[in-house]
């Protein structure tokens with residue numbers, strides 16, 4: 001549905017050229033929720049602005065449904081932009097307009113009939129759970145309710161694609177959860193494809209089918225969410241994944257343990273979850289596995305079992321044990337830092 005091929009975007013500033021995006025390639029398929037994660041300045045906003053046609057790439061192509069939108073004349077761009085809804089961290093509601101008008105005004109600008117506007121406002125306020133807030137002003141709503149109105153406004157244009165720019169970043173954890181649930185419903189029940197940018201790995205964890213990780217304007221890693229969680233390759237991706245565990249092993253303890261063998265995180269996905277692999281390790285090798293922490297991460301589609309284990313034993317034996325675990329389909333990551 002969206003295909004970016006070698007997209008670069010450079011800004012010429014007084015202090016020199018800023019390379020906001022360098023050779024970014026990714027593909028968002030119809031019906032999926034695709035997340036782009038990165039720290040501040042990674043280039044996420046520039047990327048999403050290239051997709052909603054607010055920014056023209058310096059080089060590369062952006063295809064939407066097979067059409068390269070970087071070369072379209074203005075009137076055709078407008079038609080494509082109408083298929084794209086957008087929600088933002090700061091909601092972008094008109095303060096002096098009621099909830100009804102916030103949703104209706106863009107529709108009036110698109111020459112939608114009054115009868116159709118009434119129908120759509122009613123329908124989408126119901127979907128976001130705010131049918132009783134027609135006449136409220138944004139100042140009378142909580143942050144979560146404001147985002148729901150913004151979502152209803154985006155949906156009322158009946159887009160094929162919803163772009164979300166840090167839509168939950170200004171919300172508390174509980175409200176974030178409820179907005180993520182709503183985005184899932186929109187994706188699953190209305191069939192709307194969602195491309196979101198975020199700096200929060202829990203957003204990726206809860207709702208994304210696939211994810212791209214960005215750093216310094218480049219995509220450093222991308223894949224299915226389950227693969228990224230179970231088997232991150234790049235150190236920045238590992239930092240994002242490890243940050244979701246919310247627990248820390250004191251560095252001094254980690255150092256002490258590592259003197260008697262590696263501390264590893266084992267991730268179990270699919271078939272590997274049912275195997276008694278640690279019992280097999282202690283039987284087959286001169287290694288004593290000692291479980292330090294464990295938990296289950298619920299992703300959108302799958303669960304990942306995670307165990308942090310100290311493999312007590314000599315170097316050669318622990319290496320063999322790790323190779324055995326990997327053969328059994330378990331992802332093994334040696335812990336060098338304190339997050340578990």
Ligand SMILES: Nc1ncnc2c1ncn2[C@@H]1O[C@H](COP(=O)(O)OP(=O)(O)OP(=O)(O)O)[C@@H](O)[C@H]1O
Pocket residue numbers: 011012013018019020038039040041042043044045046047
């Ligand atoms: N219009 C612009 N002119 C000059 N530099 C820009 C412009 N827009 C973005 N940049 C620069 O491009 C880089 C990427 O910025 P971008 O806003 O895309 O990152 P981001 O990942 O969205 O970060 P944040 O989450 O902080 O918004 C930054 O160095 C930023 O300063």
